[in-house]
Amino acid sequence: MAMKTRADYLASLADGRRLFADGVEVGPDDLFTNPQFAQSIRLVADGYDKHYRPGAEASGPYFTIPTTIPELRETLADLLGWDMVTVTTSQGLLALLTAAARIRAGLPEHADRIERYFRWCRENDVRCVQAITDAKGNRKLPPSKQDDPDLYTRIVERRPDGIVIRGAKLHISSAAISHELVVMPTKNMKPGEEDWAVACGVPVNAPGVRIVNTSYAPRDREDDFPISREHNMPEGFIVFDDVFVPNERVFLDGQTEHSATFAHALGLWERLGGTAHLAEQGDIMVGLAQLIAEANGTDTVSHVREKIAEMVIYATLVHAGLEAAITNAEPSPEGWMFPSELYTNAAKHYGAAEYSRMIRHLHDIGGGAILTAPSVADFRSAEVGSYVAKYMRTMDGVDGEYRARLFHAIRDLTADAYGGWNLVTMLQSGGGLYAQRLVARKHFDMDRAKRLALAEARMPAHLVAAGGESRS
Ligand SMILES: Cc1cc2nc3c(=O)[nH]c(=O)nc-3n(C[C@H](O)[C@H](O)[C@H](O)COP(=O)(O)OP(=O)(O)OC[C@H]3O[C@@H](n4cnc5c(N)ncnc54)[C@H](O)[C@@H]3O)c2cc1C
Structure with a gap:
């Protein structure tokens, strides 16, 4: 086997997969021109180009399993330069391997299958996504109590193969x-929910798989969407209509006691990657806030400086949390390095919860032209181009089009379709804030905190024994 080239990747998409967008099926002839897919396919193809190396033994860095803290740090730094499918390949497979390490004692054959699947993915240089979030129906009810049992993905038939x-x-x-x-x-699935405790690897083109897509990719005026015209990905609503999965690709088939292991493992790597993106996004928002304040002539105004200082602290603390998650990583028995659960979840929670407040600062500093700045095409107009340039200009050295383009970037990143995507994604990806609070609390040393608090209170020992038993 060898690494795939751009041409191999493009050819691999004509494999009979069933894709739908805006109510119609998109076949291989339309895929490369359809606005929901065209740019995202180019991005992934560029990734294949960037990483390609010849030779049967070559493999992409996104298949590296970090075994030391510097390697983990390097993987996180590299990830920021990868397209989203390459990121989900790395995160999804590391999550699977994390689950393998944690289930090996009870399910050695399933752990071995995961390792063989990982090697197969690496040898074939395929791209993977993490398909975890179910339809879930009525959130108050478990899978077995839903009026439609398919609302959580389940096993409907067990065959010898x-x-x-x-x-x-x-x-x-x-x-x-x-x-x-x-x-x-x-x-987590409970006893009695064996049919819903399922993990496996399914090819996108497997018979019975259909994917309904949505995307914030701009459909026109691409000049005014400087970020989302380049960075867009389709979101998939995947239907499994009685899809056969051979044993070799089945990683969990009814062992409810291990079901949460997979979700937690994925949550860990998703949130670590999310924190890395939030840290970078924080820096970009600081940069935009400072640039637009300078362009508006408000950079020395005290409330603007304070808001930018708050944004600087936000970005720095998200970086610090990320760094702590890496530095406090722990090795698995296999020698693989897994990031700290506590710092990963705490940092992701902080970054996500405060993200919208940082956007509020940016919008407050920027002003209404974030939404209303004339388009780049207006600057080219023979009739109105000189007017928009004249009135968008603020002072010597601040060209009108330069300022308008800054506003377009802020709108595209934070206030338009892609901005809305970012806002919800920062909260929900890797599970909502609640999930991060649960995991952070679980891994926090509560007993130590209580001991410290009792010592600080100078609590007499006989009262602690009577009323201070651990209830955490
Ligand atoms: C752009 C985007 C990309 C994503 N990419 C992926 C992906 O690649 N793979 C993937 O698997 N998932 C992905 N997700 C899904 C993401 O993980 C979920 O959106 C998230 O876990 C929340 O699930 P939900 O959307 O079903 O909302 P819900 O589960 O309905 O949650 C909404 C709110 O209700 C609360 N809630 C729900 N049920 C309960 C309950 N029983 N008790 C208490 N509170 C409850 C939640 O805490 C949350 O606050 C993505 C999401 C977005 C927005």
């Missing part, structure tokens, strides 16, 4: 333009 699954996985980023769907349970 494999299983058949039915259900749907929602919001699966980039599924349509990847090769492999890494399916995992969305939450």
